[in-house]
């Protein structure tokens with residue numbers, strides 16, 4: 697499995713239940729994928745996720761972290777070692793917005809900023825904040841970005857959203 701995320705974890709668990717052995721490679725230090733590093737703690741408590749990842753590893757699934765598929769290992773290197781491979785590397789690398797002004801100072805990428813805040817735990821981020829958000833913040837889409845901005849700044853957060 698490439699990707700220790702919901703897809704990779706679910707696949708590894710099912711395979712193990714059916715008597716196969718599964719190995720997960722992920723470029724990050726811990727299992728969980730976006731659910732661990734991108735979704736805020738108040739939305740998905742990390743102890744639940746840690747419990748699930750530990751439970752699945754406890755079933756015998758091997759996890760190899762800090763290993764990037766395409767850079768540290770290639771399909772050809774591993775083909776002889778495994779009967780099947782699942783590439784579950786998510787959809788994080790979305791194209792950059794082409795909206796005019798997206799590259800201006802003070803305009804941030806929502807996913808990247810959530811990851812920066814939550815990847816090592818919000819307490820650690822608060823000791824070394826990376827973003828200067830001010831007090832009036834506009835969020836296009838992204839409910840979690842808006843909620844996080846509000847919690848960080850106690851400022852005025854406005855959302856532009858296509859749904860109701």
Ligand SMILES: Cc1cc2nc3c(=O)[nH]c(=O)nc-3n(C[C@H](O)[C@H](O)[C@H](O)COP(=O)(O)OP(=O)(O)OC[C@H]3O[C@@H](n4cnc5c(N)ncnc54)[C@H](O)[C@@H]3O)c2cc1C
Pocket residue numbers: 698699700701702703704721722723724728729730731734735736763764765766784785786787788807810840841
């Ligand atoms: C802010 C936010 C809120 C969300 N809220 C919800 C929600 O409420 N409910 C819901 O169902 N979904 C929600 N989602 C979506 C959910 O997080 C994703 O649908 C889900 O995580 C996708 O899982 P995945 O297994 O496809 O990949 P991901 O979780 O994206 O994981 C991809 C994994 O692959 C690894 N990886 C990537 N490239 C490589 C490589 N080259 N080599 C090795 N490893 C690699 C990454 O490190 C990562 O661990 C939310 C997403 C975000 C960003």
